[in-house]
Amino acid sequence: MNTENIRNFCIIAHIDHGKSTLADRLLLLTGTVSQKDFKEQMLDTMDIERERGITVKASAVTMHYTLNGVEYMLNLIDTPGHVDFHYEVSRSMAACEGALLVVDASQGVEAQTVANAYLAVDSGLEIIPVINKIDLPAAQPKVVAEEIEHILGINKNECFYISAKSGQGVSELLEAIITFLPPPAVDLTKQTRALIFDSHYDEYRGVICYVRLVSGQLNPGDKILMMGSSRSYQVSELGKFTPEMKKIDSLGAGEVGYVIANIRTLSDVTIGDTITLAKEPAKKLLPGYKKPLQMVFSDFYPGNNTDYSHLRSAFEKLSLNDASFTFIPQNSPALGFGFRCGFLGLLHMEIIQERLERESNIEVVQTAPTVTYEVVETSGETYRIDSPSHMPEKTKIAELREPYVKLEVITPKDAIGSIMKLAEMKRCQLIKTDYISPTRVMMEFRAPLAEIVYDFYDQLKGISRGYATMDYKFTGFEAGNLVKIDILVNKAIVDALSLIVHRSNAEARGRKMLVKLRKAIPRHQFEIPLQAAIGGKIIARESIKAFRKDVTAKLYGGDVTRKMKVLKRQKEGKKRMKSIGSVQIPQQAFMSILDTSE
């Protein structure tokens, strides 16, 4: 198709502002999906996405629409909406020329709306502002339009007012996609270049690459070359998502589709790589993607029914369609062989854990998430550590730096006071406050990532009755007065429970950690001392009393079957825990040490 008649666009929105509903509506309106085949959230293919109502994976769908007698090809590239998935959003944007910026008419501009809009502008996308859910009783479309103009600098008169749910205003928006958004830029490079912006693993067909063709053409049977990795393959199938996979005969410049090329090994495809033809290779790779930056790290150890190699292959499988997490073999004296994993954020971590358990049916024991620290040794050597257990001896450390972020919070103004209190507790420094409307405020903080990574978001939601939203962006490492707290269980340090915290509240944190641990570890046949230590000095103590009595008084002929069931459950309960020395520690104990609530 003539590139003039192609539009590649994405939808960016805060979570729950109606991105998926709008995508669904566009599919219906263009006849891509018939009313009969329609199910909600068509583009979210993973169960976990439908259940949580969020989009995790970028997905692409091709629609056709005729306007004034001309047929247009519209490629909608779906993007995730959560704070953790900046990277995925950026990948999707790289394959687009335009973006629909969707804002809920009753909620207004949210922190992620701002972050994603800036990202779209940075990627050079044309933006159509869309105010959704105008049919809600609480809708204030005009106020929201003002907010868009005030905070994003987009003319409020450009806004489209729609209800994705009822379809109101969506036809007009569809036409605007054609008339407002630019077609793909004509790339004069003769050679074929296609950008891999996503991939997906299919058990039967191998790797399926999602590509945006920038120049040239791709045909089945073509020998292709991955320019970055220098690997060659032969294209066995080309197609489009409608949203089911549909074979096509060729993929032209400006188009979006998929490539199957008998790629069997998971690690052979690098997101961001350029596909070219082997017989006439392009000279230059397409501009690359931003490398994903893992901000949160956590150890995953094989649980009960799982062994190390099993866990490794599960990670390999997952890493195929999620290039944004890392896993590196790790050996813990307490927990044995496992992996140190890096994630974009907390939700990302939870999703990976859930997918591991769901898709590969394995159990994992997971340690509390931590951030990366930068160590400057007295020798001048500087390096990063992503686990407290890798911290060198105190005497060797000249400086310890922690990651800082620019944190933006948008909130109704009546929550300002409590947010300030929370921010102070979490060592966040207020940079500025900006009224985006008479009732809503955007606050910007300089914040240590470690403080906001765990439960900041939940607490923020709690104190603002769910109204405040946040987004953050890594700004750099800064020196801090940080210390490592070690936890001793039954007099032995459990490395997986160590935590790096700010000196100012180290004692308090240490005590709190022990209280949480005491509750999380069940009583044993013996008393278990718990201690928190900083550099060998004990700062807090607790103990878990032994149980004194645990015996069935009567066991006769009529009790055998039932008693065996009870004992079996008792043994299974023990098995679900991790043995450290002679102490059984349940999974939740590792996470509990981060819980700072009372």
Add this chain to the structure above:
Amino acid sequence: MINTNLPKSVYIHIPFCKSKCSYCGFFSKPANQYDVKRVLNAEIAELKKSSFSKPVSTLYIGGGSPASVGCEILCSFLSKVVELTGAAGEFTVEINPADADEKLLKELFELGVNRISIGVQSFCDNELAFLGRGYSAKQAEKIIGAAEIIGFKNIGIDLIFAVPGSNLKNWRETIKKASQSSIQHISAYSLTYEKNTPLEKTKLSGKIKTVDEDTDRKMFEAAIRKLADAGFEHYEISNFAKPGFKCRHNLTYWKNDFYLGVGPSACSYIGDCRTENISDIDKYVKYIEQNREPAADFGELSRAEKIKITPSEKASQTAVLNLRLIEGIDLTEYRQKTGFDIFDFFGRSIEKNLKSNLLQLKDSRLSLTKEAMPIADSVLCDFAQPD
């Protein structure tokens, strides 16, 4: 040819009592609400069509309270039972002091009952009142005395400790009284708050102050010590006997040998099957009268079941049950019975518990240590399924 699968022990459940005690989790109903004769006839019918090795080695009549059906009915029932089972080497009848008198004991003795198990529970009147037993400590002592005079040479009593309101001092007195009376066997149980009993409800409502874990343990340890001093051998977690007076019937359970259970809610273990009769007296009678299996009708039965025991389950059950015996598991016997070496299935658990001094291995026997006794379940559970 001798069928080695035939049970040598028979348990007969009399599912009646005059009034239900608040702590009791056994299946029993008030006798006056049922056609007792008809129920007992059904039990005879069940016994008739069941297979066991005759004469049985042990016969145990339990409940409920067997005597609650009345002396005459009970004795006529027992004589029919004995016709079918032959004279058992050990023939026990459970006696609730509230339902018993000299006349009854005499008739039982004449029927060939050679062991009686008296549910004394306590020699403290306030505890008896708490437990809702309906007799005084004096009455209980009187029954024991009467049994001795009539000629019973094997008298056992049940005691319950850690009853709310009790303390170490009065428990020691109870033990003393028990060991000074003319009995040969004592079962001493820590009060168990069985599921769905009135006592459990009271506990959950927070209206009673339960005895704390430490005191409970001390009471258990006191029983072990004091009864040993008085010549009672501790042979099972909750059971003590003068030399030669271990309860042979109950040993069947702990050795994991076969037994036949007759009556509503009674359990059997024969061959590779554990079965449980239905816990519904009317349905039980109906099934028997219709010549159906009292445990075979799965669909409508709430509790009745027939479970096939796999070889590995047998290995687990044998280990768990044997370990309740103070002598523990005879490793040679274990291999013969289960077909497995115990280390095949439980090597890791055994090693761990040996290390923590909760199990001991002596003379080819694996048993709980003294330290493990009060927390036996935390060790036994390691044997509930293979490592």
